[in-house]
Amino acid sequence: MPDLHLSGIQVLFPGLDAPALHIPELTLPAGGRLAVAGPSGSGKSTLVNVIAGLERPSRGRVLWGGTDIAALSESARDRWRGANIGLVMQDFHLFPGLSALENVLLPARLARVADRAMADRAGELLAEVGLTRPGQKVETLSRGEMQRVAVARALLRQPGVIVADEPTASLDPANAAALGALLDGLAQRTGATLIVVSHDPGLIARLPRRIALAGGLIRDDTERAA
Amino acid sequence: MLRFILADLGRLKAGSFVVVLLIALAVALGTGVTLQERALRLGSARAADRFDLVIGAPGSETQLVLSTVFLQPAALPLVPGEVLAGLQDDPRVAWAAPVGFGDFHRGHPVVGTTTRLIAETAPGFAGGRMFAAEGEAVIGARVDLALGDGITPTHGEIGHDHDEVRYRVVGRLEPTGTPWDRAILVPIQAVWHVHGMEAGHGEEAHDHAEEDHDHDHGHAGFDPDAPLAEDWHDGETPDVPAILVKPASIADAYRLRQDYRVEEGTLAIFPAEVLTNLYGTLGDARQVLAAVAAAAQGLVAAALLLVTITHVGQRRRQIGALRALGAPRGAIFALVWSELFALIACGVALGLVLGWLAARLLSRMIADRQGFDLPVELAAADFAGLGLLLAAAALLAALPAWMAYRQSPVASLRGQA
Ligand SMILES: Nc1ncnc2c1ncn2[C@@H]1O[C@H](COP(=O)(O)OP(=O)(O)OP(=O)(O)O)[C@@H](O)[C@H]1O
Ligand SMILES: [Mg+2]
Numbered sequence: 338m339p340d341l342h343l344s345g346i347q348v349l350f351p352g353l354d355a356p357a358l359h360i361p362e363l364t365l366p367a368g369g370r371l372a373v374a375g376p377s378g379s380g381k382s383t384l385v386n387v388i389a390g391l392e393r394p395s396r397g398r399v400l401w402g403g404t405d406i407a408a409l410s411e412s413a414r415d416r417w418r419g420a421n422i423g424l425v426m427q428d429f430h431l432f433p434g435l436s437a438l439e440n441v442l443l444p445a446r447l448a449r450v451a452d453r454a455m456a457d458r459a460g461e462l463l464a465e466v467g468l469t470r471p472g473q474k475v476e477t478l479s480r481g482e483m484q485r486v487a488v489a490r491a492l493l494r495q496p497g498v499i500v501a502d503e504p505t506a507s508l509d510p511a512n513a514a515a516l517g518a519l520l521d522g523l524a525q526r527t528g529a530t531l532i533v534v535s536h537d538p539g540l541i542a543r544l545p546r547r548i549a550l551a552g553g554l555i556r557d558d559t560e561r562a563a
Numbered sequence: 564m565l566r567f568i569l570a571d572l573g574r575l576k577a578g579s580f581v582v583v584l585l586i587a588l589a590v591a592l593g594t595g596v597t598l599q600e601r602a603l604r605l606g607s608a609r610a611a612d613r614f615d616l617v618i619g620a621p622g623s624e625t626q627l628v629l630s631t632v633f634l635q636p637a638a639l640p641l642v643p644g645e646v647l648a649g650l651q652d653d654p655r656v657a658w659a660a661p662v663g664f665g666d667f668h669r670g671h672p673v674v675g676t677t678t679r680l681i682a683e684t685a686p687g688f689a690g691g692r693m694f695a696a697e698g699e700a701v702i703g704a705r706v707d708l709a710l711g712d713g714i715t716p717t718h719g720e721i722g723h724d725h726d727e728v729r730y731r732v733v734g735r736l737e738p739t740g741t742p743w744d745r746a747i748l749v750p751i752q753a754v755w756h757v758h759g760m761e762a763g764h765g766e767e768a769h770d771h772a773e774e775d776h777d778h779d780h781g782h783a784g785f786d787p788d789a790p791l792a793e794d795w796h797d798g799e800t801p802d803v804p805a806i807l808v809k810p811a812s813i814a815d816a817y818r819l820r821q822d823y824r825v826e827e828g829t830l831a832i833f834p835a836e837v838l839t840n841l842y843g844t845l846g847d848a849r850q851v852l853a854a855v856a857a858a859a860q861g862l863v864a865a866a867l868l869l870v871t872i873t874h875v876g877q878r879r880r881q882i883g884a885l886r887a888l889g890a891p892r893g894a895i896f897a898l899v900w901s902e903l904f905a906l907i908a909c910g911v912a913l914g915l916v917l918g919w920l921a922a923r924l925l926s927r928m929i930a931d932r933q934g935f936d937l938p939v940e941l942a943a944a945d946f947a948g949l950g951l952l953l954a955a956a957a958l959l960a961a962l963p964a965w966m967a968y969r970q971s972p973v974a975s976l977r978g979q980a
Pocket of ligand 1: 350351352353357375376377378379380381382383384
């Protein structure tokens with residue numbers, strides 16, 4: 338499982354004078370659990386997108402282990418992300434017409450890596466996140482259940498890193514708390530690095546390290562003693 | 564992947580259905596025009612096949628073909644009987660037979676001709692035998708009469724009856740797939756007698772197909788039991804509307820046509836050639852139709868492109884999410900491409916079937932009315948055209964697929980809805 342090392346990162350968007358993100362240096366050891374906080378527009382999503390290889394920084398290096406993913410080609414980054422990152426988004430991005438199980442398997446199938454063992458694993462993961470009916474069509478699920486399916490999908494390929502951008506923002510408090518516990522628990526059990534963007538104090542409090550962004554800069558980086 | 568495509572199309576049932584239908588209609592139009600035009604060509608070529616050379620009186624070449632090959636009723640000017648007698652003795656002629664039209668029975672043309680012509684051009688008898696007396700008739704395969712039935716011809720399609728004249732059906736021919744299948748064939752000599760025609764007095768019975776042509780003739784010469792005389796002699800042979808000639812050789816055919824063209828008072832034609840010229844004129848109409856069909860297909864393609872590009876645009880988030888979740892962009896391209904190509908291929912397949920059915924239906928209707936087969940057949944060129952169409956479809960589908968391929972995965976995480 339790789340360490341993360343960001344250096345000299347700048348993200349410039351056309352029409353903005355100041356960089357949306359400017360991070361001279363950031364390190365996160367493998368298995369670390371990090372919360373990213375900050376006001377709206379402070380660059381939280383931009384940061385995790387850069388970390389997940391969704392956005393290419395204008396400047397700087399994004400080193401996962403020895404690999405600088407900012408230097409990879411578009412398709413190489415797709416492949417790398419598929420194999421290493423489990424993504425959970427605020428919107429669940431489930432595909433209607435397919436069952437919960439099919440949704441969990443869909444990205445792996447499109448990447449042509451799904452096999453029998455992975456299908457079995459998908460079933461186990463759904464049970465683990467608390468879904469009892471894997472054959473249920475996703476459009477009939479509750480929102481809490483939908484986000485659990487998304488979590489199971491993120492974990493299918495046993496990623497070394499789980500990235501979640503406001504995973505609880507569209508859930509009610511009870512569901513949000515349950516999902517936060519689930520994510521954290523799964524990350525700890527599998528030893529995966531966990532990076533979560535959130536406004537949710539309960540979820541932030543769970544994680545040992547927290548950085549706060551403001552205007553694209555790291556304003557605060559606190560590590561709670563274990 | 565297939566499941567995903569099916570689920571996706573399942574959600575867009577109505578839209579997919581309309582797209583398939585639009586494509587199908589445009590393709591059916593093109594296919595129908597092509598098939599029907601070919602059927603017309605094949606069918607009439609087949610009908611003209613048995614008539615190498617036709618000699619008539621000067622007038623319209625096209626009318627001469629329509630009247631002899633397709634038995635279309637019309638007033639033909641007459642050829643003097645001497646021409647027939649001359650042809651009979653010509654060494655360049657294998658056989659020559661007169662055809663006389665003008666009478667009908669229940670909508671079927673009654674055609675006067677000779678035993679030789681029937682023997683040479685019909686595939687054989689399905690029942691009965693050749694006519695052997697003036698009052699006997701042989702019917703084509705599509706004539707709804709039985710052996711032994713009596714026939715009283717009318718002059719013109721709805722003209723007066725030749726009351727005292729009665730033919731008896733003695734034979735039925737095998738089908739030929741030509742308009743002659745609807746004909747009732749009787750001895751030419753009977754036609755002459757029914758219309759009171761004698762050598763040199765032919766003008767009296769001019770304009771056979773004119774309905775209210777009020778000529779008075781007594782059918783005096785008609786004798787149902789009279790034996791057949793099929794030897795023609797100068798000065799004894801009445802005039803005829805047309806003569807079918809089987810030349811002894813191809814070279815003879817050209818020489819005969821030359822002679823009878825130059826010679827005053829006759830017109831010699833190769834029906835196949837006249838038909839080819841006719842197609843030349845019809846070809847323009849066909850080209851217009853083909854252009855209309857092509858334009859329709861182009862319009863549908865453009866509309867389809869617009870719809871799919873909009874559609875891909877509307878689904879940027881979904882497409883981006885798939886990529887963000889680890890689907891490679893090649894898979895996205897394949898997904899969009901196959902979904903679209905599947906729709907188009909369905910439409911094309913449905914269109915081919917529709918076009919073929921429409922052509923078949925039209926041919927059936929024409930066969931019932933005109934008695935001649937328009938064979939709807941697929942040719943190698945159709946498959947080439949199909950290949951071309953599918954290649955165009957593949958290219959067309961590639962454009963939205965390419966747009967989806969280029970779609971940035973961040974789009975899924977940004978913006979709402
Ligand atoms: N593609 C883009 N083009 C121009 N500006 C952009 C683009 N993407 C982001 N930005 C800008 O970058 C800044 C940071 O955006 P980002 O989405 O990272 O904020 P955020 O911290 O995630 O906010 P929120 O909590 O509301 O999600 C914002 O000012 C935003 O307008
Ligand atoms: Mg954000």
